[in-house]
Every structure is written in C-alpha cells, then in structure tokens.
Amino acid sequence: MGKIKCSLLVVDDEPYILATLAALLNPDFEVLTAESGEVAQRFFAEREIDLILSDQKMPRMSGVQLLEWVRTSHPKTVRLLMTGFAELEEAVDAINRGQILRYISKPWKTEELRDILLSAARTFLLERSHEQLLEELREVNDRLLKLNSELEQRVADRTKELEEANHELEQKNKMLEKLALTDPLTGLPNRRAMDRLVERELRRRDRYPSPLAVGLIDVDHFKAINDKYLLPGGDKVLVDLSRTLTSSLRTVDLLGRIGGEEFLVIAPETNLEGAFVVGERIRTTVEAASFSFKDEAISVRVSIGVAVAEEGVTSDFDAMKELAAKALSQAKKTGRNRCVVMSMTDSTLTIARPR
Numbered sequence: 001m002g003k004i005k006c007s008l009l010v011v012d013d014e015p016y017i018l019a020t021l022a023a024l025l026n027p028d029f030e031v032l033t034a035e036s037g038e039v040a041q042r043f044f045a046e047r048e049i050d051l052i053l054s055d056q057k058m059p060r061m062s063g064v065q066l067l068e069w070v071r072t073s074h075p076k077t078v079r080l081l082m083t084g085f086a087e088l089e090e091a092v093d094a095i096n097r098g099q100i101l102r103y104i105s106k107p108w109k110t111e112e113l114r115d116i117l118l119s120a121a122r123t124f125l126l127e128r129s130h131e132q133l134l135e136e137l138r139e140v141n142d143r144l145l146k147l148n149s150e151l152e153q154r155v156a157d158r159t160k161e162l163e164e165a166n167h168e169l170e171q172k173n174k175m176l177e178k179l180a181l182t183d184p185l186t187g188l189p190n191r192r193a194m195d196r197l198v199e200r201e202l203r204r205r206d207r208y209p210s211p212l213a214v215g216l217i218d219v220d221h222f223k224a225i226n227d228k229y230l231l232p233g234g235d236k237v238l239v240d241l242s243r244t245l246t247s248s249l250r251t252v253d254l255l256g257r258i259g260g261e262e263f264l265v266i267a268p269e270t271n272l273e274g275a276f277v278v279g280e281r282i283r284t285t286v287e288a289a290s291f292s293f294k295d296e297a298i299s300v301r302v303s304i305g306v307a308v309a310e311e312g313v314t315s316d317f318d319a320m321k322e323l324a325a326k327a328l329s330q331a332k333k334t335g336r337n338r339c340v341v342m343s344m345t346d347s348t349l350t351i352a353r354p355r
Contacts, residue, residue, distance in 0.1 A: 005030045006050040006121040011040045011066065012082070013058045021053075024110065028118060037061030041069065049077050050124055051117065053104070056083040067100050078124045080116070082106050119168075126162045133158055185235060186242035189256035194264045197254050198317045201268055205309075213270040213341075214317075215279060215306035216324045217245065219261035220336040225298060233293040237300060240291055248285035253278070272343055275306045279339035287337065303331040304339040315344050 008029040010021045018033040025031050032049070034040040036058060043049060052070055056063035067079040079100045101123075102116055133155045140151060181193035189197065198214060205212055219225070219241065226234040238261065245255055245263060254266040267278050283304055291298040305328025309315040327340040334340075 006124060007032065007048070008117065008121075009034060009040060009043055009049045009052045011035075011037065011052065011054040011058070011063070013055065017055070025114070025117065028114070029121070037063075037066040037069075040066060044070070044074055044077075049074065051078045051080065051120055053080045053082060053117065055106075056081055064100075076127075078120050080104060080120060082108065123165050126158065126165050130155075130158045130162050183257040186239055186257050188242050188246075188263075189254070191256070191258040191264075194254070194256035194258055194266070195317070197256070198264075198266055198320075201266055202315070202317060204268075209311050210269045211271040211274070211309060211311045212315075212320075213265075213267040213275040213278065213306050213308045214320045214324050215265040215267065215275070215282075215304055216321075216328045217263040217265060217282065217302050217304050218328055218332070220301040220303055220332075222261040225300075229293045229296075229298070233298070236293050237291055237298060240289075241286065241300060241302075244286055244289045245282060248282045249278070270308070271310055272308050272341065275308045275341045276339070279304045279306050279341055283337065283339050301337040303328060303336045305329065305331055306339065306341040307344060308341060309344045313344050320344065 006029055008025060009032045010018055010025070011034045012018050012021075013035055015035065018035065022031045022033055029051070032043060034043060037054075038061065040052070040054070052067070054063040054066050058066075063081050063083070067081060070077050070079055081100045081103045082105075083103055084106045101120055104113055104116060133151070137151055137155055181189055181196075183190040201212055219237070222234070222237075225237055229237075238257070242255075242257065242263070245265075249255055249265065250267075252268055256264050258264045265278070265282070267275065270278060283302060286300060286302045289300070291300045305324045305326065307320040307323035307327060309320060323342050323344060327342045331338050331340040
C-alpha cells in the first residue's frame, strides 16, 4: 500500500467500540466513525468512502440494510460486516447475495481484524489503480493513436496483481462458504451450526441448571417422494417442510437440517412433559400441512425421537444424540408418523399416531 491510506468508515452504536477501533486502525487508515446508519449516510453525501465496516445489530437500520444501501448508492465502496454468532445466519445470507466482501466475528481478534481490513484495502487500491491505468491508456490512444510500451507494461503488471488478488479472494470465499453455518437449500442452520448450538445450551445449563430436550425429526418414506418427484420435488418438500417445522416451534427453540431429510430441534428448558407437547405439536402440524409439487398433492409425515435431560441430570451431546436416535428408531419401528420421547434417566413414553 505504500504511504497511501484508504478512508475507512466504522459504524457502531457503541461509542467505546468506535473509539477502540479508531485508535487501533488509525496508523493504517484514514478512520471516520459513525454511531448509526443515518450518520453514515451523511458521510457519503459529503465525500468518497473507500471502505466501510459496519456492526450488524444497530437500532433503526441494521448493518446489512446499511451495506445494501451502500452497494446501490456507492458500489465502489468495499463493504465489510461485523456480527456476533447470533446474527451469523443473516451474515451468511448477506454474503451469499453478494452484499458484502467479508464478515468479521465479534468479539474480533486484533491481528485478524487488521489483516482482513488491509487485504480489503489492497484489493481496493489495486482495482482503483487498474481503472486509472486503463483510463490513462485510453487517453494516450486518443491523443497519439499508439500505445506507450511502458504504460502497457504497467497495466499488465497491475492486471496480474489484480488477478492474483481476485484469485486469493476467490479462494478465501470458497473457504468461507465451506465453513458457513447455514444449509443452502432450506436456509436453516446446518449440522456444524447445530452441534455448536447444542454444546452452547449444554454449557448454559451447567451454569443455570434446567431441563433440555434434543429431538431428531425424519421424513417418513422420503425415498418414495424422491423416486416419484425426483430431486426438484424432494427439494421443494424439504424447503416447505422447513417452514412448517419452524412455524410449529417456540421462539426459544432452535431448528436445523443436519443431513438429507433429517432435522434436529433443540428445546431449552423443556422437561419430559414439555418434550411430549413439542414433539406432538411438530408431528400434528406436519400432518395437517399441505405439500405439493407441480400442483400435485404430496402426503408428508414425520417420525420424531426426543431425548430429555431433566434438571440436575448431567449429560453430553453425544449421549443425548444417541438416545434421540434410539427414540427415532423406535418411532419408525412402531409405525412411523409418531413421536417417541426418552429420558436420560431411562424412563420412556411413546406418543403414537392417533387412530
């Protein structure tokens, strides 16, 4: 980058974060700060901004909303987002739609944050340099009708640097996609995300003892649906089912797709009786829902296995997942379209399909 400093607008509604980032980044950037999306927009009205780093969770205008506005109004500005784990699904969605260049997890690591911003600044400067050199080349062609060999070489060098930078960015984006914690088909958290969420709930109940239920949901006879309606039909059923399952859960419950036609639900502070209620509500909601593909109705039913760790009962994720799989297997063996709930203390109850 040499002595050239990119302008960097940092947007966060917490003043101490703005002050911390300004002190950290001032040696490498011309740092501007804004405490809201509205203040940030006024900066763009007054001057050019090279890079913008915005927090996601802000009142009135979220970080994604602000960066979408920047993309439309000032497309050359490099956009980066800071987000906590709870807003990670929104961040991944923003990346998938091409809204931002990178996201930075909060709390950030100082060197990682600086490296990401310096990499973004290098890419921005290379793109700007490339555009300027192309403009110079066009002007020379217009005036002299011949190319200047030295300028040609500079353009070639800058183009090569830009290609290398873009290749590096492409590789990093591919890595980011692999590490993304969202299922691309349904938009739900994927297996990696759900594993982390279960571990988080288990750690929380270590500090604040409470019951916890973990359930496995499997579509009955899904292979027959795939065989008849092929992959597009099967995918549509899974997408519609994810919405139906979500609608049947409480706001505190967490749902993810962990593979194929299998879903995982985490129900915090849910004892054995509560797990029966949650499982049966899921089953009956799916049973009553309408599913179709190309105007042809499809009958969709689910079997559910739930493991419950009552308050005071110590457990880990592997044990709960194994017990939930055992309960799911029993639901399948006893006729499907039913829910089996098992306690980590070996008491078992089956909720059968109504006759």
